[in-house]
Amino acid sequence: MASAISTPPAAVARAASSSTPESPISSFKLPPSRVASSSAMASSEPLLRENPGRFVLFPIQHTKVWDMYKKAEASFWTAEEVDLAHDHKDWASLSGDEQFFIKHILAFFAASDGIVNENLAMNFANEVQIPEARCFYGFQIAIENIHSEVYSLLIDTYVKDKDEKASLFRAIETVPCVSKKAEWALRWTNSETASFAERIVAFAAVEGIFFSGSFCAIFWMKKRGLMPGLCFSNELISRDEGLHCDFACLMYSMLQEKLAPGAVQDIIVAAVECEKEFVTEALPVELIGMNSKLMQEYIEFVADRLLVSLGVPKVWGTSNPFEWMELISMDGKTNFFEKRVGEYSKSGVGATGDDRTFAGDTDDVDF
Numbered sequence: 001m002a003s004a005i006s007t008p009p010a011a012v013a014r015a016a017s018s019s020t021p022e023s024p025i026s027s028f029k030l031p032p033s034r035v036a037s038s039s040a041m042a043s044s045e046p047l048l049r050e051n052p053g054r055f056v057l058f059p060i061q062h063t064k065v066w067d068m069y070k071k072a073e074a075s076f077w078t079a080e081e082v083d084l085a086h087d088h089k090d091w092a093s094l095s096g097d098e099q100f101f102i103k104h105i106l107a108f109f110a111a112s113d114g115i116v117n118e119n120l121a122m123n124f125a126n127e128v129q130i131p132e133a134r135c136f137y138g139f140q141i142a143i144e145n146i147h148s149e150v151y152s153l154l155i156d157t158y159v160k161d162k163d164e165k166a167s168l169f170r171a172i173e174t175v176p177c178v179s180k181k182a183e184w185a186l187r188w189t190n191s192e193t194a195s196f197a198e199r200i201v202a203f204a205a206v207e208g209i210f211f212s213g214s215f216c217a218i219f220w221m222k223k224r225g226l227m228p229g230l231c232f233s234n235e236l237i238s239r240d241e242g243l244h245c246d247f248a249c250l251m252y253s254m255l256q257e258k259l260a261p262g263a264v265q266d267i268i269v270a271a272v273e274c275e276k277e278f279v280t281e282a283l284p285v286e287l288i289g290m291n292s293k294l295m296q297e298y299i300e301f302v303a304d305r306l307l308v309s310l311g312v313p314k315v316w317g318t319s320n321p322f323e324w325m326e327l328i329s330m331d332g333k334t335n336f337f338e339k340r341v342g343e344y345s346k347s348g349v350g351a352t353g354d355d356r357t358f359a360g361d362t363d364d365v366d367f
Contacts, residue, residue, distance in 0.1 A: 047254055048196060051129035062254075065132040068247050072139050075243070077236055079149045084157050084229035091158050091227070097287040102221075102230070103159060104283050105214045107171035108178045109237075110151040112210065113144045115182060116244075119189045119203060120144075127196060128251070136247055143240050150233050177283055181210060184274050197252065197259050198267065204248035204306060205271035207241045212302040213279035213295055215241075216325060220290055223324055249309040264312045272303045294321040 060066045091099070125137040152169070159165045171178040188194055188202035215238045222231035252258065276299055279285050280292040300316035307314055320326065 045196070045256055047128050047130060047133070047251065049129060054129050054131050054134070057131045057135070060132060062130055062132045064250060065130065065136065065254075068243070068250060069132060069136040069139060072136060072143070072240075072243055072247075075240065076139075076143070077146070079146055079153060082150060082153075082229055082233045082236075084153070087157065087227050087229040094226070099158070101217070101283060101285070101287040102227075103155070103164075103168060104171070104175060104178070105217060106151050106155050106158075107168040107175055108181060108214065108278075109211075110148060110155065110169065111172045111178060111182055112185065112206070113148040113151070115185050115189070116203070116206065117141050117144045117148075119185075119199075123189060123191055123199070124203075127191070133251065140244055140247075147237050147240065150237070154230060154233070177278055181274055181278055184271070185210070195259075197255055197257065198263070200248055200252050200255075201259065201264055201267050201310065202271070204245050204252070204310065205268055205303075207248065208245035208306045209268070209271045209275050209299065209303055211238070211241050213275050213285070213299055216295065216298055216322060217279065217285055217288060217290060219325060220285075220288060245306065246309070249306075252310055258311075261312045264310055265307065265315055268303050268307055268310075268312075269315060272299055275299050297321045298325070 094102070120137050120141050125134055125141070128134060128137070155165060155168050159168060167174045172182045173179070185202075185206050188199050188206075191199070194202070215234060218227075218231060218234040219238075221227050222234070258264075276296050279295050279299070285292055285295050297318050298321055300318040301320045304314040304316050304318060
């Protein structure tokens with residue numbers, strides 16, 4: 001015999017005092033989304049508008065957003081996959097300038113991932129109301145944590161002096177050139193002083209431009225056949241950040257009220273100037289034998305490509321001065337230090353039903 005489901009006393013009292021009993025389900029009110037309800041854009045932007053269906057994922061309403069989440073999920077990796085055992089010999093063979101450059105690049109990376117994550121957790125993941133995007137942001141937070149772990153491990157492995165190591169871990173406070181880039185990014189985390197559209201463009205710039213010169217410099221080390229662990233982690237992380245930048249562009253494309261093209265260009269130009277100063281003056285790439293003028297052209301090329309992805313005309317019209325970057329970086333081709341490739345994906349993730357079918361001895365089994 002099935003046991004009866006007891007009714008809470010408060011519900012009984014409410015029903016007794018009303019001539020028309022009220023359904024507990026029909027009377028349930030969704031709590032307002034904390035950030036979306038206070039956003040000036042929320043009422044006009046579908047991405048930000050209060051969404052009572054935000055707690056349930058299916059049915060998928062935004063296929064492009066979901067596909068990008070599945071692509072991120074398929075590319076998951078961990079810090080344990082990066083082998084630093086062979087980097088020690090190469091590190092000892094580097095000049096003092098080369099070591100200085102790499103240490104401060106890593107210090108910026110270690111700090112920047114924390115800024116990106118704080119913005120995601122405090123702002124974007126709360127403001128955006130579609131569950132598919134929240135899936136991506138949740139996964140991005142996880143992978144940024146892995147990036148941060150790897151950069152910290154690299155600093156911990158290469159830098160033996162405790163005081164120097166502590167200074168690098170606190171680079172936002174102790175290294176002026178890192179502080180300047182961090183301050184630029186942090187100014188765009190304030191939802192009270194910048195619109196969502198401005199902030200999504202700014203963080204596309206952080207992940208698409210602020211990392212570009214540093215990624216390129218490390219790939220230059222790879223081109224020289226040095227530092228296999230550092231270079232392999234750089235390949236994986238640059239691939240992830242490229243996807244994060246693409247996702248920011250996708251989110252921007254879904255906004256109904258976009259910025260004027262000139263406003264987008266202003267944000268990107270400011271980011272480019274900051275990055276140029278970082279890699280040509282504050283931490284000049286000449287330290288590792290690269291050409292500063294060509295590096296500036298490369299940053300302009302990357303920025304133009306980002307502008308096009310944001311639906312805005314190019315500013316510089318600069319061609320890529322580093323053709324080798326297309327071969328060993330952005331396309332994520334086979335890594336010549338490792339047996340696996342930096343563009344690998346988790347087996348089966350993102351596959352269709354047909355893709356997941358295999359033939360057995362007697363019958364085909366479709367998962």
